Amino acid sequence: MSLLLRPAAMADAKRLLDWRNDPHTREASFQSDVIRFDDHCGWLERVLANDSYQLWIAELDGQPVGHVRACTSDVETTLSWMVAPSARGKGVGKQMVKMAVKLLSGKIRAEVKSGNAGSARIAEFAGLVLVNAERDVLVYEMTNE
Numbered sequence: 001m002s003l004l005l006r007p008a009a010m011a012d013a014k015r016l017l018d019w020r021n022d023p024h025t026r027e028a029s030f031q032s033d034v035i036r037f038d039d040h041c042g043w044l045e046r047v048l049a050n051d052s053y054q055l056w057i058a059e060l061d062g063q064p065v066g067h068v069r070a071c072t073s074d075v076e077t078t079l080s081w082m083v084a085p086s087a088r089g090k091g092v093g094k095q096m097v098k099m100a101v102k103l104l105s106g107k108i109r110a111e112v113k114s115g116n117a118g119s120a121r122i123a124e125f126a127g128l129v130l131v132n133a134e135r136d137v138l139v140y141e142m143t144n145e
């Protein structure tokens, strides 16, 4: 699989929103409302201008197929991700999150909604370890050198 990560840009706004508003993505998200394009563009502008965030687009053979977001605080980096509906079930999620983890140092965590078996598998494949399972949230962590 020829997968690469590149930084996201405003030109990715529409595809990111299409992926985010997909019903399966909304079901897997802690914030499940349909997001409007204007609101999404405002959010994306703020994220791209904020040094605490890294937003990558995964490309498979030159086609955008997913996204990984890393938000870094003083203590840890929190990861989230989604795969384009048309690219699911091909191993993209596992590969792109593993690639993102290799670009990060320090404590890394991810929160996965209970029942999201695909993302639980992805977190484990990337090296994250389940440290807490309460109510509807699975918390995964790892520490890189």
Ligand SMILES: CC(C)(COP(=O)(O)OP(=O)(O)OC[C@H]1O[C@@H](n2cnc3c(N)ncnc32)[C@H](O)[C@@H]1OP(=O)(O)O)[C@@H](O)C(=O)NCCC(=O)NCCS
Pocket (backbone or CB within 6 Å): 024, 025, 026, 028, 029, 079, 080, 081, 082, 083, 084, 087, 088, 089, 090, 091, 092, 093, 094, 095, 110, 111, 112, 113, 116, 117, 118, 119, 121, 122, 125
């Ligand atoms: C969950 C999601 C990221 C999976 O992406 P993907 O590229 O299809 O996943 P992969 O092909 O890399 O598969 C990962 C593993 O999960 C399994 N899997 C994938 N989707 C699954 C599903 N719906 N139910 C059960 N298992 C699933 C795969 O079989 C694979 O398991 P394996 O390691 O035993 O082979 C994708 O469906 C998605 O973007 N969903 C909506 C957003 C989301 O869940 N974001 C995560 C928030 S942290």
